[in-house]
Amino acid sequence: xxxxxxxxxxxxxxxxxxxxxxxxxxxxxxxxxxxxxxxxxxxxxxxxxxxxxxxxxxxxxxxxxxxxxxxxxxxxxxxxxxxxxxxxxxxxxxxxxxxxxx
Amino acid sequence: xxxxxxxxxxxxxxxxxxxxxxxxxxxxxxxxxxxxxxxxxxxxxxxxxxxxxxxxxxxxxxxxxxxxxxxxxxxxxxxxxxxxxxxxxxxxxxxxxxxxxx
Amino acid sequence: xxxxxxxxxxxxxxxxxxxxxxxxxxxxxxxxxxxxxxxxxxxxxxxxxxxxxxxxxxxxxxxxxxxxxxxxxxxxxxxxxxxxxxxxxxxxxxxxxxxxxx
Amino acid sequence: xxxxxxxxxxxxxxxxxxxxxxxxxxxxxxxxxxxxxxxxxxxxxxxxxxxxxxxxxxxxxxxxxxxxxxxxxxxxxxxxxxxxxxxxxxxxxxxxxxxxxx
Ligand SMILES: [K+]
Ligand SMILES: [K+]
Numbered sequence: 526x527x528x529x530x531x532x533x534x535x536x537x538x539x540x541x542x543x544x545x546x547x548x549x550x551x552x553x554x555x556x557x558x559x560x561x562x563x564x565x566x567x568x569x570x571x572x573x574x575x576x577x578x579x580x581x582x583x584x585x586x587x588x589x590x591x592x593x594x595x596x597x598x599x600x601x602x603x604x605x606x607x608x609x610x611x612x613x614x615x616x617x618x619x620x621x622x623x624x625x626x627x
Numbered sequence: 628x629x630x631x632x633x634x635x636x637x638x639x640x641x642x643x644x645x646x647x648x649x650x651x652x653x654x655x656x657x658x659x660x661x662x663x664x665x666x667x668x669x670x671x672x673x674x675x676x677x678x679x680x681x682x683x684x685x686x687x688x689x690x691x692x693x694x695x696x697x698x699x700x701x702x703x704x705x706x707x708x709x710x711x712x713x714x715x716x717x718x719x720x721x722x723x724x725x726x727x728x729x
Numbered sequence: 730x731x732x733x734x735x736x737x738x739x740x741x742x743x744x745x746x747x748x749x750x751x752x753x754x755x756x757x758x759x760x761x762x763x764x765x766x767x768x769x770x771x772x773x774x775x776x777x778x779x780x781x782x783x784x785x786x787x788x789x790x791x792x793x794x795x796x797x798x799x800x801x802x803x804x805x806x807x808x809x810x811x812x813x814x815x816x817x818x819x820x821x822x823x824x825x826x827x828x829x830x831x
Numbered sequence: 832x833x834x835x836x837x838x839x840x841x842x843x844x845x846x847x848x849x850x851x852x853x854x855x856x857x858x859x860x861x862x863x864x865x866x867x868x869x870x871x872x873x874x875x876x877x878x879x880x881x882x883x884x885x886x887x888x889x890x891x892x893x894x895x896x897x898x899x900x901x902x903x904x905x906x907x908x909x910x911x912x913x914x915x916x917x918x919x920x921x922x923x924x925x926x927x928x929x930x931x932x933x
Contacts, residue, residue, distance in 0.1 A: 534818040572675035573776035585767045597811015607699015614636040674879035709903015716840040738920040777878035801913015
């Protein structure tokens with residue numbers, strides 16, 4: 526229950542912070558909506574391709590603050606997704622093994 | 628035993644998710660097979676050189692979802708490999724020390 | 730209390746290490762002040778866009794050492810910020826749920 | 832004691848894995864020694880600027896394997912360095928506070 530609550534909180538905040546980034550980069554750097562969302566995700570997950578980078582001073586300053594605030598949130602959001610998929614797979618393998626043992 | 632099971636599950640899912648990415652980028656972005664695999668690994672380990680980046684809208688959208696799903700898995704896959712190598716080395720050093728003490 | 734102390738220590742060291750990087754890249758690579766700070770943050774959070782990269786040998790060597798020393802610090806600084814925001818949101822959601830249950 | 836042993840093991844393996852990468856990229860991609868070391872560090876710490884990237888097929892394949900093996904090691908090497916610096920600072924702050932309290 527608590528874990529579901531935490532993931533829902535993470536989902537909510539992730540959506541919120543990506544919306545802010547998308548809106549900011551669209552307005553200030555003049556990129557398209559998808560490009561601005563794409564850049565926000567690429568930045569806060571620390572992938573950082575560099576195909577889009579802020580050219581204005583406000584954009585660079587915002588990006589510094591955006592990373593400080595958002596990086597921990599996106600790492601926190603992405604980690605349980607991976608764990609969930611691995612745990613699912615693990616359960617499946619272990620059930621099969623139990624069957625073979627009996 | 629459980630740890631081996633977990634690593635095998637991680638290996639399986641990692642291979643699966645890299646296969647999906649390789650196939651997608653080969654088909655949609657038109658990159659070669661090795662380049663598509665290389666890009667998938669560079670992306671999901673968050674290295675993100677930027678020598679290859681998605682140019683199509685579908686490619687950008689897929690990459691966002693791909694990172695959300697795959698990043699935690701690849702981090703989970705890479706971490707125990709490093710730990711295993713370090714633990715091996717640590718055992719070797721500690722055995723040598725025990726010998727010197729006796 | 731101890732947690733506040735730790736965050737204050739992290740804030741202090743983060744500011745200090747970013748100041749060193751900013752000063753170094755401004756002096757050695759000849760970038761503007763904001764660009765030098767921006768590059769230091771982009772590097773130590775491992776985003777690494779590549780819009781700025783060291784061109785001199787001293788700059789490359791410094792960057793290697795800078796990452797070894799600073800990466801753990803910035804990851805340590807950014808993580809609790811994300812956790813704080815998520816915990817705040819979680820509290821809010823759980824309080825609302827308790828009200829609905831009564 | 833054990834912690835020191837672990838860090839020494841990490842230092843040893845990190846030096847070893849960086850030497851392998853440096854030698855490989857120097858030989859196969861034809862980069863200078865410092866550039867090859869710089870690229871190895873930038874890759875395994877996941878910064879990934881993209882100012883250097885492998886151009887040959889062998890180079891791309893090696894980089895995939897290199898990341899799988901080395902990423903966990905370098906993250907394991909860099910993390911305790913950051914923790915050590917933060918703990919040092921924390922001790923200093925707490926000692927000063929104790930003095931003020933008395
Ligand atoms: K990166
Ligand atoms: K990058």
